[in-house]
Amino acid sequence: MSTTTLDAAPRKRKPRREVREITLLVVTIAIVLGVGLIKPQFMRYDNLEFMVLSAVVLGLIAIGQTFVIMTSGIDLSVSAVMGLSAVVFGLASTTIHLPLAAALPLCLILGAVLGSFNGLLVAWVRIPPIIATLGTYSLFGGLTFIVSNGTQVDQVSNQFAAFGNANLIPGLPIPTPVLALAGVALFAWFVLNHMVFGRNILAVGNNAVAAYNAGIPVKRTLLFVYMIAGALASFGGLVFVAYTGSATATTGTGDHVELQSIAIALIGGTLISGGRGNLAGTVIGSIFLSVVITALVFLHVPAIWYSAGEGLMIVAAVTLGARRGGAG
Amino acid sequence: MNRFLPREAWDRTLAIILLVLLLAFCTLIPGFYAGFGGTLAITEQFLPFGFVAIGLAVVILTGGIDLSVGAIASLSAVIMAILTKSAGLDIWLASLIALIIGAGLGWLNGIVITRLRIEPLIATLATSFIYSSVATALAGASPPYGFGKPFAVLGSGTIEGILPVQLLMFIVIAVGFSILITRTGFGRRIIMVGYNRDAAHYAGVAVPDLLRKVYGISGFMAAFAGIVLASYYDAVRPDMGNILLLTAITMVVLGGVSIFGGEGGILGVALGVLILGVLRQGMLIAGFSDMVTTMLTGGILLVSIAAKNLLSDRGFGYGALLLRLINSRKQEAAPPNT
Numbered sequence: 178m179s180t181t182t183l184d185a186a187p188r189k190r191k192p193r194r195e196v197r198e199i200t201l202l203v204v205t206i207a208i209v210l211g212v213g214l215i216k217p218q219f220m221r222y223d224n225l226e227f228m229v230l231s232a233v234v235l236g237l238i239a240i241g242q243t244f245v246i247m248t249s250g251i252d253l254s255v256s257a258v259m260g261l262s263a264v265v266f267g268l269a270s271t272t273i274h275l276p277l278a279a280a281l282p283l284c285l286i287l288g289a290v291l292g293s294f295n296g297l298l299v300a301w302v303r304i305p306p307i308i309a310t311l312g313t314y315s316l317f318g319g320l321t322f323i324v325s326n327g328t329q330v331d332q333v334s335n336q337f338a339a340f341g342n343a344n345l346i347p348g349l350p351i352p353t354p355v356l357a358l359a360g361v362a363l364f365a366w367f368v369l370n371h372m373v374f375g376r377n378i379l380a381v382g383n384n385a386v387a388a389y390n391a392g393i394p395v396k397r398t399l400l401f402v403y404m405i406a407g408a409l410a411s412f413g414g415l416v417f418v419a420y421t422g423s424a425t426a427t428t429g430t431g432d433h434v435e436l437q438s439i440a441i442a443l444i445g446g447t448l449i450s451g452g453r454g455n456l457a458g459t460v461i462g463s464i465f466l467s468v469v470i471t472a473l474v475f476l477h478v479p480a481i482w483y484s485a486g487e488g489l490m491i492v493a494a495v496t497l498g499a500r501r502g503g504a505g
Numbered sequence: 506m507n508r509f510l511p512r513e514a515w516d517r518t519l520a521i522i523l524l525v526l527l528l529a530f531c532t533l534i535p536g537f538y539a540g541f542g543g544t545l546a547i548t549e550q551f552l553p554f555g556f557v558a559i560g561l562a563v564v565i566l567t568g569g570i571d572l573s574v575g576a577i578a579s580l581s582a583v584i585m586a587i588l589t590k591s592a593g594l595d596i597w598l599a600s601l602i603a604l605i606i607g608a609g610l611g612w613l614n615g616i617v618i619t620r621l622r623i624e625p626l627i628a629t630l631a632t633s634f635i636y637s638s639v640a641t642a643l644a645g646a647s648p649p650y651g652f653g654k655p656f657a658v659l660g661s662g663t664i665e666g667i668l669p670v671q672l673l674m675f676i677v678i679a680v681g682f683s684i685l686i687t688r689t690g691f692g693r694r695i696i697m698v699g700y701n702r703d704a705a706h707y708a709g710v711a712v713p714d715l716l717r718k719v720y721g722i723s724g725f726m727a728a729f730a731g732i733v734l735a736s737y738y739d740a741v742r743p744d745m746g747n748i749l750l751l752t753a754i755t756m757v758v759l760g761g762v763s764i765f766g767g768e769g770g771i772l773g774v775a776l777g778v779l780i781l782g783v784l785r786q787g788m789l790i791a792g793f794s795d796m797v798t799t800m801l802t803g804g805i806l807l808v809s810i811a812a813k814n815l816l817s818d819r820g821f822g823y824g825a826l827l828l829r830l831i832n833s834r835k836q837e838a839a840p841p842n843t
Contacts, residue, residue, distance in 0.1 A: 251626065298807060298811075302807075302810075302811045302814060303814050304807060304810045304811065304814065305764050305765070305810075307570065307626055308754070308758065308764055308806065308807075308810060309807065309810075311751060311754065311803075311806070312755075312803040312804070312806040312807040313803065313807070314751075314803070315751055315799050315800060315802060315803030315806075316800050316803045316804060316807075318799070318800075319796045319797065319799055319800030319803070320800070322796040323796065323797075436630060436634070439627075439630070443627070449624055449627055450624070479642070481638050481641035481642050482638050482642065483638075484634040484635075484637060484638050485634055485635045485637075485638030485639065487631075487634050488630075488631040488632060488633070488634030488635040488638070489631070489635065491627060491630065491631040491634075492617065492621070492623065492628070492631045492632075495621075495623050495624075495627055495631075496621050496623065
């Protein structure tokens with residue numbers, strides 16, 4: 178222990194955060210190797226690619242969720258936003274025949290608009306985030322059903338599918354979505370740690386009243402955070418359509434992506450009470466969850482137990498997180 | 506608590522809305538009014554939501570939330586069905602056991618919240634995953650169905666062919682909970698914890714113990730709703746409770762219970778249940794799709810909180826500000842006239 182607490186505090190916290198990330202990474206690799214030993218198909222390239230791509234979808238959405246949770250909020254509507262964007266993106270390809278260059282920004286803007294609606298409800302109408310996003314969850318979910326007419330949107334054009342499977346840089350075997358996630362994560366890290374907006378997010382999450390008194394534009398910060406969460410949820414939906422080639426009215430909501438994204442953020446070390454976030458943890462957490470779910474499929478664990486596993490993981494992550502938070 | 510929007514005013518407004526809604530539906534929607542008994546029978550379609558809402562209201566009054574009510578309803582119903590069908594227990598005994606298990610599951614939520622110090626939102630989210638997995642696993646590929654005539658009375662029976670049993674039970678439960686909240690020390694402590702948890706703690710309320718009981722009550726009511734649903738459909742499904750949550754929360758909030766806790770009453774919740782239920786069933790009878798009515802439920806949830814916030818001291822209160830201005834004008838103007 179050091180002589181002054183002021184000196185000790187930052188030194189104590191840093192290694193602890195890295196411990197969580199390294200543990201997660203080691204556990205993930207151990208699962209891949211362990212399951213790979215029992216079921217060699219698990220280690221095949223297309224399965225690894227599948228796990229990485231579904232981690233990208235989860236990761237994009239979870240980064241948005243991390244931002245929201247850092248403001249001590251929560252966004253239950255991300256899965257509905259993902260589903261609606263996925264369906265609109267699919268329809269843009271199959272029915273309206275929009276070029277990819279037009280459909281992509283259009284859907285991202287759609288997600289941002291839906292997210293800003295959440296932000297308006299939370300920041301200006303002052304509806305608690307859980308209730309506001311529960312309400313918009315059913316609103317957006319209903320819209321998805323209406324837009325898709327309850328049917329599956331499939332056979333998106335090659336141009337759209339290529340965005341999900343092809344490599345952006347020729348010669349490098351890295352699928353475009355992985356690069357997209359890396360870009361988003363790096364940018365999010367930069368925003369959080371090196372921009373005023375990022376510091377504002379943490380200030381609002383720590384103590385919204387104090388942040389307000391310190392002159393931080395609390396409402397605007399919240400609005401942007403929910404907008405980002407919406408846009409990223411939409412992006413996740415687009416990647417999903419691009420690599421699976423189809424979307425239905427229950428894309429996102431059917432798999433409880435909103436709960437998965439919360440679980441990932443918490444597993445990654447973001448505090449549910451806000452004010453502290455861990456983006457690296459979120460990215461590794463999404464790979465972890467994707468690997469765990471795929472491993473359960475390979476080990477023939479009945480699908481009904483997946484959600485129980487997720488529930489236990491949330492409890493474990495939050496309990497451990499609370500212990501750490503309490504100590505530091 | 507709230508100078509500009511007393512609870513009585515909110516309850517009165519709800520009662521008027523309910524009357525207007527009933528009159529409008531009876532005249533405008535063909536097939537809605539099917540004789541006195543026929544119209545009352547509509548309540549059977551939505552009162553399970555109401556049972557959940559009353560239990561949930563008690564939790565929300567403490568400032569918490571219970572997202573696991575749907576999963577508890579499903580799991581309890583499945584347990585009841587298995588105890589009767591596979592273990593050969595008497596169905597009423599099985600129902601009683603299922604109710605106790607439901608209360609126990611709620612109690613478990615309370616343990617997770619108070620012992621592990623996890624926020625109610627996250628804790629009940631996690632337990633809802635676990636409970637619904639267990640329900641699915643127990644139910645198996647072909648969930649039991651067909652519980653016999655006597656049991657069906659609970660869900661679709663009537664007294665003298667007019668008053669549905671569900672409605673009678675709902676009235677009794679609503680009155681009972683209303684007395685519990687307003688006339689007993691336990692009820693006042695619930696409100697106190699919701700209004701200011703720290704103050705309640707310093708005033709000597711055993712907060713964790715109270716919270717465990719409250720989540721137990723919520724679990725019990727959810728289980729009750731599950732069993733009524735099982736009786737109504739004469740079958741169980743491991744996902745039958747999933748639809749309950751959003752609508753039940755909307756009913757509680759529409760009933761005037763503050764989502765921050767410490768404010769609201771059971772009478773308002775009962776009115777909220779009837780309004781939202783009648784509205785949903787009316788729209789379904791009028792031919793709107795289930796999706797549209799669900800969207801509408803979400804919309805009503807947002808609008809009713811926004812309306813309450815608008816007039817509340819604790820919300821953003823532009824409306825309260827306006828009323829304050831009008832009131833102060835009135836007071837200035839009043840003395841010379843009288």
